[in-house]
Amino acid sequence: MGLLPTKRDELHQSPQGGRPGRWQRYGAGYAVWYLRAVAVINLLGAVWASFGQSVRRHNVNELYTPYLLTAGFTSTLFAIFLAVTMRRGKRAAWILNLLLNGLFVVALALAMTFPEIREHRQNWVSLVLSAAFLLALLAGRKAFRAKGGRSNPVLALGVAVCGTAVCVLIGTFLVSVTNTGYGSTLGDRVAYTGLRVVTLASGDTSSAAITTPDWVNVVINVMSAFLFLLVLYAAFRAPGGRELLGPQDESRLRELLAQHGGRDSLGYFALRRDKSVIWSPTGKAAIAYRVVGGVTLASGDPIGDPEAWPGAIEPWLAEARMHGWTPAVMGASEEGGTIYARHGLDALEIGDEAIVETAEFTLEGRAMRTVRQAYNRVRRAGYTVRIRRHEDIPEQEMAELLERADRWRGCETERGFSMALGRLGDAADGRCVMVECHDADGDAADGAPRALLSFVPWGETGLSLDLMRRDRDSDNGLIEFMVIELLQRAGEIGVEQISLNFAMFRSVFERGSRLGAGPVLRLWRSLLTFFSRWWQIESLYRANAKYRPIWEPRYVLFRTSSELPRIGLAAARAEGFLEAPSLPALLRRRHRSPAPVAAPAGSR
Incomplete structure (x- = not known):
C-alpha cells in the first residue's frame, strides 16, 4: 500500500472555500466535540446503572443537567447523529441545536431565579456548559452552511406520519394479544400505544384495563426510537447531485476526450449517463461524479488539460462542502492523485491496473509456457x-449480441461504475471494439457464439476493457484465448496498448508470497486470500498476471481516514455490490436520465 504526499485542509472550512476565522473554527470544533462528549456520557449512563440513575434523578427532581444529557441508548444515538451532521456542516442540524439549546438555556436561567434551584452547584455547572455550547454555536455559525435536499421536510413529515401509523398499528396488535386486564376498548389500547410511541414513555405504568408484559412496552419504545432517528435522517439527509449527464455535457466531454483521452484509460467511462459533471471555469477540464449515500464519488482522473484540472477540482470540493457531501475519488492515477492531494485529499493505493503493450506481447519463452498451451488447446x-468496431456491426447482429450479453450475465444486479460504461450497443459508442468468440459446432459459417468482450477507446491507439461475457456451458479458457487473439491482431484496428482488469491489492499478493515477507504482510495476504472465495480478489490478479502486463498503481482519494468506511460503502453501492433499501414509491426521489441507455453492461 502506498501514500501520495498530501496537504491537509483545516477541519472546518466554509462551503465557499475560504479559510474560516480562528474563532469560527474554535466555535464549530467545540460544538462538535461537546456533542461527542454528551454521546459518550449518555452511553455510560445507559450501561452504568448507578450513573444512569443519578442522571435521571437530576432530570426529574429539582436539579438540571446539560442539554441532551438524559442517559440512554436513544439519547446516545441522537447525540451521535447530531455530532455527525454538525461535523459535516449541516445548516439544519445547527438550527435544531440552536433552538433546543437556546430554549433550555432560557428556561434554566429563569429557573435560577428561584432560591431552591440556584442553591445547587450542579445547576450552575449545567447553565455554564449549556451557555458555552450556545455561544459556540453562535460563534461558529458560518461554518454550518451545508444545505439539505429541498424535499427533506416533506420526506421527514411523510416518514413521521406513516411510521407513526405503522408503529401504533403494530403496538396496538401486541397490546391486544398480550393484555391481561379487563374492560379496555380498542380506543384505550390505541391511546395506550400512541402515548408510548410519541413520548417514549417507560413501560412501568399500566392501568386496570390494560396490563401488558414489559417486553411489549420495550418493543414499542424501540420502534419509536428507531422511527425518531429515521425521521431525523430524512430531515438531514444530503441532497442528490445535479442533473445527470445530458447531450450537451456529453458532447463537450467527447471533445475533451478527443484531445486528451490518451492520458487516462478510465477517461471514456466518464460518459456514463448516471453521472453528473462539473466544469472548470475555462471549460478545459471536467470531473464526472455521482452522489451515493452522501458521498460525491468521482472516478479516475479529471477529464481534459491537466493544467486546468485544479479549476474543476476546486468547484467540485466547494459543491461538496455546500451540500455536506464527503468527497472521494476511486481509481485515480498517480498524476491525478498528486493533483488531488494538493487540494487537501489523502491518497491510498488500492491496487494496480494491468496494461499490455501489444508490440511487446509474445507467447514465446518458458514463462509463457502454460499460457501458450492453454491458448493452443482452445484453438485446436x-x-x-472476430474483432470489429461497434460501428461496423449491422444493427440486427448488434441486437443479437445484446440479447446474448444479457442472457450470459451471471447476476441480476448490474455492476460497474468506475471501470464500466454501463451500456452496450449505443450508437454514440461506435469506436468501441467488440471481440466475439465462436465455436465450430454451430449452423452458421462462423459457428455458434460462445463469448464476447467489449472495449472502449483509450485515446487514439488504446483500448480499455469494459465487459466480459461468456456462455456458462462453454469450455474454460475462452476469455484468455480472446484476449491473446486481440493482443496478437491489435494492428488490424490500430491498437498499441490495452488496459485489462483492475487488480485490487495486487502488491500484497505479490510481495506476501515472497521469501522474507513480514508477519503483517503475510497476515494481510491470508485475509485477502480468504475473502477471495467470494470476491475473486486473488483470481483477478492471477488472471491479469499471465499476460505479463505493466502494472500501473491506482489510488483512492479521501479527506480523513475516518471517512473510509463510508466511502467504501458508497463505492460498493455504486459498483453494484451492495443495494440500499429503497423508500416507498411515494417517497422515493425519481431521477430521469436525459438520454436512454440502450442496454446494461457489466463490470470489468
Whole structure:
C-alpha cells in the first residue's frame, strides 16, 4: 500500500472555500466535540446503572443537567447523529441545536431565579456548559452552511406520519394479544400505544384495563426510537447531485476526450449517463461524479488539460462542502492523485491496473509456457475470434449480441461504475471494439457464439476493457484465448496498448508470497486470500498476471481516514455490490436520465 504526499485542509472550512476565522473554527470544533462528549456520557449512563440513575434523578427532581444529557441508548444515538451532521456542516442540524439549546438555556436561567434551584452547584455547572455550547454555536455559525435536499421536510413529515401509523398499528396488535386486564376498548389500547410511541414513555405504568408484559412496552419504545432517528435522517439527509449527464455535457466531454483521452484509460467511462459533471471555469477540464449515500464519488482522473484540472477540482470540493457531501475519488492515477492531494485529499493505493503493450506481447519463452498451451488447446478445439468496431456491426447482429450479453450475465444486479460504461450497443459508442468468440459446432459459417468482450477507446491507439461475457456451458479458457487473439491482431484496428482488469491489492499478493515477507504482510495476504472465495480478489490478479502486463498503481482519494468506511460503502453501492433499501414509491426521489441507455453492461 502506498501514500501520495498530501496537504491537509483545516477541519472546518466554509462551503465557499475560504479559510474560516480562528474563532469560527474554535466555535464549530467545540460544538462538535461537546456533542461527542454528551454521546459518550449518555452511553455510560445507559450501561452504568448507578450513573444512569443519578442522571435521571437530576432530570426529574429539582436539579438540571446539560442539554441532551438524559442517559440512554436513544439519547446516545441522537447525540451521535447530531455530532455527525454538525461535523459535516449541516445548516439544519445547527438550527435544531440552536433552538433546543437556546430554549433550555432560557428556561434554566429563569429557573435560577428561584432560591431552591440556584442553591445547587450542579445547576450552575449545567447553565455554564449549556451557555458555552450556545455561544459556540453562535460563534461558529458560518461554518454550518451545508444545505439539505429541498424535499427533506416533506420526506421527514411523510416518514413521521406513516411510521407513526405503522408503529401504533403494530403496538396496538401486541397490546391486544398480550393484555391481561379487563374492560379496555380498542380506543384505550390505541391511546395506550400512541402515548408510548410519541413520548417514549417507560413501560412501568399500566392501568386496570390494560396490563401488558414489559417486553411489549420495550418493543414499542424501540420502534419509536428507531422511527425518531429515521425521521431525523430524512430531515438531514444530503441532497442528490445535479442533473445527470445530458447531450450537451456529453458532447463537450467527447471533445475533451478527443484531445486528451490518451492520458487516462478510465477517461471514456466518464460518459456514463448516471453521472453528473462539473466544469472548470475555462471549460478545459471536467470531473464526472455521482452522489451515493452522501458521498460525491468521482472516478479516475479529471477529464481534459491537466493544467486546468485544479479549476474543476476546486468547484467540485466547494459543491461538496455546500451540500455536506464527503468527497472521494476511486481509481485515480498517480498524476491525478498528486493533483488531488494538493487540494487537501489523502491518497491510498488500492491496487494496480494491468496494461499490455501489444508490440511487446509474445507467447514465446518458458514463462509463457502454460499460457501458450492453454491458448493452443482452445484453438485446436475449433474456436475462432472476430474483432470489429461497434460501428461496423449491422444493427440486427448488434441486437443479437445484446440479447446474448444479457442472457450470459451471471447476476441480476448490474455492476460497474468506475471501470464500466454501463451500456452496450449505443450508437454514440461506435469506436468501441467488440471481440466475439465462436465455436465450430454451430449452423452458421462462423459457428455458434460462445463469448464476447467489449472495449472502449483509450485515446487514439488504446483500448480499455469494459465487459466480459461468456456462455456458462462453454469450455474454460475462452476469455484468455480472446484476449491473446486481440493482443496478437491489435494492428488490424490500430491498437498499441490495452488496459485489462483492475487488480485490487495486487502488491500484497505479490510481495506476501515472497521469501522474507513480514508477519503483517503475510497476515494481510491470508485475509485477502480468504475473502477471495467470494470476491475473486486473488483470481483477478492471477488472471491479469499471465499476460505479463505493466502494472500501473491506482489510488483512492479521501479527506480523513475516518471517512473510509463510508466511502467504501458508497463505492460498493455504486459498483453494484451492495443495494440500499429503497423508500416507498411515494417517497422515493425519481431521477430521469436525459438520454436512454440502450442496454446494461457489466463490470470489468
